[in-house]
Amino acid sequence: MSNKLIEIKDLSASIDGKQILKGINLTVNEGEVHAIMGPNGSGKSTLGYVLSGRDGYDVDGGSVSYAGNDLIDMAPEERAREGLFLAFQYPVEIPGVNNTYFLRAAFNELRKHRGEEEMDAVDFLGVVKEKMKLLELPDGMMKRSVNEGFSGGEKKRNEIFQMAVLDPKLSVLDETDSGLDIDALKIVANGVNALRKPDNASIVITHYQRLLDYIVPDFVHVLSDGRIIKSGGKELALELEEKGYDWITNGEAVAA
Amino acid sequence: MPGVFVLQETPEQSDFMSEALETIEEFVQSDYKYGFVSDIETETVPPGLNEDVVRLISEKKGEPEFLLEWRLKAFRHWQKMTEPKWPNVEYPEVNFQDIIYYAAPKKKKELASLDEVDPELRATFDKLGISLDEQKRLTGVAVDAVVDSVSVATTFRKELEKQGIIFCSFSEAVKDHPDLIQKHLGSVVPITDNFYAALNSAVFSDGSFCYIPKGVRCPMELSTYFRINAANTGQFERTLIVAEEGSYVSYLEGCTAPMRDENQLHAAVVEIVAMENAEVKYSTVQNWYPGDKNGKGGIYNFVTKRGICKGANSKISWTQVETGSAITWKYPSCILQGDNSIGEFYSVALTNNFQQADTGTKMVHIGKNTRSTIISKGISAGRGQNSYRGQVSIKKNAKNARNFSQCDSLLIGDRCGAHTFPYIDVQNTTGQVEHEASTSKVGEDQIFYLNQRGLETQDAVNMIVNGFCKEVFRELPMEFAVEAQKLLGVSLEGSVG
Numbered sequence: 234m235s236n237k238l239i240e241i242k243d244l245s246a247s248i249d250g251k252q253i254l255k256g257i258n259l260t261v262n263e264g265e266v267h268a269i270m271g272p273n274g275s276g277k278s279t280l281g282y283v284l285s286g287r288d289g290y291d292v293d294g295g296s297v298s299y300a301g302n303d304l305i306d307m308a309p310e311e312r313a314r315e316g317l318f319l320a321f322q323y324p325v326e327i328p329g330v331n332n333t334y335f336l337r338a339a340f341n342e343l344r345k346h347r348g349e350e351e352m353d354a355v356d357f358l359g360v361v362k363e364k365m366k367l368l369e370l371p372d373g374m375m376k377r378s379v380n381e382g383f384s385g386g387e388k389k390r391n392e393i394f395q396m397a398v399l400d401p402k403l404s405v406l407d408e409t410d411s412g413l414d415i416d417a418l419k420i421v422a423n424g425v426n427a428l429r430k431p432d433n434a435s436i437v438i439t440h441y442q443r444l445l446d447y448i449v450p451d452f453v454h455v456l457s458d459g460r461i462i463k464s465g466g467k468e469l470a471l472e473l474e475e476k477g478y479d480w481i482t483n484g485e486a487v488a489a
Numbered sequence: 490m491p492g493v494f495v496l497q498e499t500p501e502q503s504d505f506m507s508e509a510l511e512t513i514e515e516f517v518q519s520d521y522k523y524g525f526v527s528d529i530e531t532e533t534v535p536p537g538l539n540e541d542v543v544r545l546i547s548e549k550k551g552e553p554e555f556l557l558e559w560r561l562k563a564f565r566h567w568q569k570m571t572e573p574k575w576p577n578v579e580y581p582e583v584n585f586q587d588i589i590y591y592a593a594p595k596k597k598k599e600l601a602s603l604d605e606v607d608p609e610l611r612a613t614f615d616k617l618g619i620s621l622d623e624q625k626r627l628t629g630v631a632v633d634a635v636v637d638s639v640s641v642a643t644t645f646r647k648e649l650e651k652q653g654i655i656f657c658s659f660s661e662a663v664k665d666h667p668d669l670i671q672k673h674l675g676s677v678v679p680i681t682d683n684f685y686a687a688l689n690s691a692v693f694s695d696g697s698f699c700y701i702p703k704g705v706r707c708p709m710e711l712s713t714y715f716r717i718n719a720a721n722t723g724q725f726e727r728t729l730i731v732a733e734e735g736s737y738v739s740y741l742e743g744c745t746a747p748m749r750d751e752n753q754l755h756a757a758v759v760e761i762v763a764m765e766n767a768e769v770k771y772s773t774v775q776n777w778y779p780g781d782k783n784g785k786g787g788i789y790n791f792v793t794k795r796g797i798c799k800g801a802n803s804k805i806s807w808t809q810v811e812t813g814s815a816i817t818w819k820y821p822s823c824i825l826q827g828d829n830s831i832g833e834f835y836s837v838a839l840t841n842n843f844q845q846a847d848t849g850t851k852m853v854h855i856g857k858n859t860r861s862t863i864i865s866k867g868i869s870a871g872r873g874q875n876s877y878r879g880q881v882s883i884k885k886n887a888k889n890a891r892n893f894s895q896c897d898s899l900l901i902g903d904r905c906g907a908h909t910f911p912y913i914d915v916q917n918t919t920g921q922v923e924h925e926a927s928t929s930k931v932g933e934d935q936i937f938y939l940n941q942r943g944l945e946t947q948d949a950v951n952m953i954v955n956g957f958c959k960e961v962f963r964e965l966p967m968e969f970a971v972e973a974q975k976l977l978g979v980s981l982e983g984s985v986g
């Protein structure tokens with residue numbers, strides 16, 4: 234019925250020779266939302282970086298097929314142009330680079346990649362205005378430098394705003410909820426929901442069940458020590474909220 | 490890193506670098522797109538320097554007696570001087586007897602109009618992307634183009650003349666306005682000022698002259714384009730800008746040179762005089778040939794630029810984007826003599842491969858309530874060495890003088906260097922001097938962030954570097970700012986941090 238968007242098979246990866254991911258298996262179909270939860274340091278962000286091709290994150294084994302391509306062979310910018318978007322856990326500041334200018338450059342890279350004409354500044358402003366409304370961003374933010382001096386919550390909101398403009402096929406949201414106040418959380422979640430389409434998908438990394446009340450996942454996975462040790466439906470998140478991770482990680486230890 | 494040794498370093502040494510570093514460094518190489526040689530007949534004097542050569546240059550130009558005397562005085566003084574060694578740059582000894590001190594494109598007769606300019610020469614300018622065509626007036630830039638040592642043509646003259654503005658080659662100014670030249674030449678940079686200024690005073694062959702009469706706001710940007718073409722030639726231009734009371738002018742200077750294995754010397758002098766309530770904006774985009782990626786060839790750019798705010802409320806503002814030259818050694822300065830006068834210095838200096846730059850400014854506060862601002866952005870890539878050297882001096886009578894300096898360095902890769910040498914001398918207790926400095930690196934995280942949004946690494950670096958330079962670029966006239974951004978992109982081609 235639905236098409237596979239990404240298929241991760243037995244993926245292991247290391248940083249500086251230290252193994253972090255130890256055999257991840259995960260398939261995400263178009264139209265789905267998968268939540269990934271798990272203790273600090275279990276490898277959630279690492280998975281996001283490996284999927285987006287960050288330098289220094291070495292794939293030691295396994296495969297990742299994305300929209301029919303071998304993802305591992307692609308340069309980070311090619312992955313981005315093919316619609317893979319990472320909302321960073323810690324968005325980076327680029328001093329002096331205007332937010333709108335930067336985003337238009339990114340937007341036009343994607344258009345060029347699809348064989349479309351670049352969009353000029355005036356038309357692009359139209360696109361931006363619309364998405365700004367969706368995320369209730371103040372006007373001033375687009376005139377500022379990329380993330381420079383933004384509050385933690387503003388940075389996160391800016392990530393989702395970029396996602397809204399770039400319209401990716403697969404988004405990996407790395408703890409987008411942390412640092413957001415209650416109102417901002419609702420705005421961001423509504424934004425993410427509004428962007429859901431039958432042919433795109435998201436992987437939502439979070440520590441809190443609260444976010445999943447707004448962005449309702451189709452699947453919840455628990456990542457621990459570089460492996461997915463449990464998967465279930467949205468009720469798994471509730472169970473984790475109540476009981477913590479011990480009951481599964483212990484169970485895993487016994488099983489192992 | 491001493492440059493002389495640097496020149497002998499072999500690429501194999503990069504083997505010792507970590508792999509991550511190499512991926513950064515492998516990109517650090519740039520191609521110089523202005524490196525063509527034009528086949529223009531040139532007239533030169535034999536290499537070497539003595540009084541006869543000085544006399545010959547003066548004679549060829551049909552100069553009045555006072556100027557010959559001035560040159561000879563400068564030459565005699567220069568002979569007693571020694572080359573300065575204090576800049577933080579290293580290069581093999583220059584043999585001043587190997588240099589050709591005069592090279593002019595041969596012209597058959599006096600030029601009556603632009604149409605008579607040598608077609609080869611016109612083609613050269615077309616390649617450079619600057620057009621002498623009057624039709625291109627839309628760009629609103631009047632151009633005086635100096636090839637090797639001689640000023641070739643000046644556009645828009647007639648239009649400027651209507652307002653009493655003089656914009657012409659230095660030689661023409663000597664012929665047509667000797668009184669103005671005699672009055673102002675050397676009044677800001679005396680012949681005794683320094684080694685290269687003395688040399689320039691003795692042998693300068695051409696340059697630009699600009700005079701804005703009282704109360705006139707120059708309606709367009711005035712621009713000079715310098716190009717070195719002949720081999721083994723030193724280029725010594727002389728620029729003099731005089732802004733009378735209440736006048737305004739914005740002046741642009743651009744430069745290129747062909748690629749040559751040997752080093753070529755460029756030692757220019759620029760003098761600016763601003764009278765009461767006058768304002769002069771001087772912008773430079775310097776793109777002399779920087780040498781190849783192993784450090785061979787390139788221009789030695791040893792320039793003296795200085796302006797004097799003579800009258801009260803006058804303002805001189807230097808903006809420079811320095812991307813070229815093997816060695817850059819230059820400190821555009823302001824003497825703030827008039828009360829309430831303002832001096833500004835905005836600078837971007839980029840060194841890639843084996844380039845070295847020692848640049849900065851001097852702000853000399855003499856009058857009351859004088860203010861100065863210094864914004865310096867140094868970018869080092871490859872094995873480039875970049876030094877900021879700035880002096881802020883507040884003299885005894887400069888009551889309530891203020892200075893703000895900000896010097897930021899950006900490093901791309903691990904083999905380049907950034908250095909800052911601020912000198913502060915405050916002789917009046919009411920003076921306020923503020924100095925801020927920072928050094929940062931183009932971060933892997935920044936590049937990855939931009940990669941993740943679809944930008945190629947090179948574009949990412951350009952974007953980060955342009956962001957770093959924003960405060961300076963916004964001081965440039967619009968069309969120059971665009972050019973400067975592109976130039977930075979070209980100069981950084983392949984460089985990654």
Ligand SMILES: Nc1ncnc2c1ncn2[C@@H]1O[C@H](COP(=O)(O)OP(=O)(O)OP(=O)(O)O)[C@@H](O)[C@H]1O
Nearest residue numbers: 248249251253271272273274275276277278279280
């Ligand atoms: N550069 C590095 N060198 C060595 N170890 C690293 C490096 N980067 C990350 N790690 C380690 O990899 C492990 C996984 O880190 P990761 O950031 O993926 O965890 P996470 O699940 O996202 O945690 P959190 O919930 O705290 O965000 C951690 O033990 C971390 O210390």
Ligand SMILES: [Mg+2]
Nearest residue numbers: 277278279322
């Ligand atoms: Mg994380």
